[in-house]
Amino acid sequence: MDNGMIRKYQKAKMYAEERNRFKFQSFTVEIDGTNNPHHVTYDAGTWQCDCDYFIGRGECTHTMALEMILKDMLDLVEA
Ligand SMILES: [Zn+2]
Numbered sequence: 001m002d003n004g005m006i007r008k009y010q011k012a013k014m015y016a017e018e019r020n021r022f023k024f025q026s027f028t029v030e031i032d033g034t035n036n037p038h039h040v041t042y043d044a045g046t047w048q049c050d051c052d053y054f055i056g057r058g059e060c061t062h063t064m065a066l067e068m069i070l071k072d073m074l075d076l077v078e079a
Pocket residue numbers: 038049050051053054060061062063
């Protein structure tokens with residue numbers, strides 16, 4: 001790596017440690033559930049999951065697990 005690239009790498013490392021700089025806007029994740037895989041989408045603060053529990057509740061173990069992983073990196077809409 002040349003010096004320019006080393007400086008970029010160091011800055012990237014600093015950004016990666018400052019998680020609250022990042023705000024995920026939208027994404028889709030497949031979660032390997034206990035019985036079946038589940039598909040979760042997140043778009044502008046709104047969750048969707050294809051599991052039965054999510055229907056009518058608006059949250060489930062899959063969305064809660066993602067909130068734990070992505071803590072401080074989501075713009076969550078207050079319910
Ligand atoms: Zn779910």
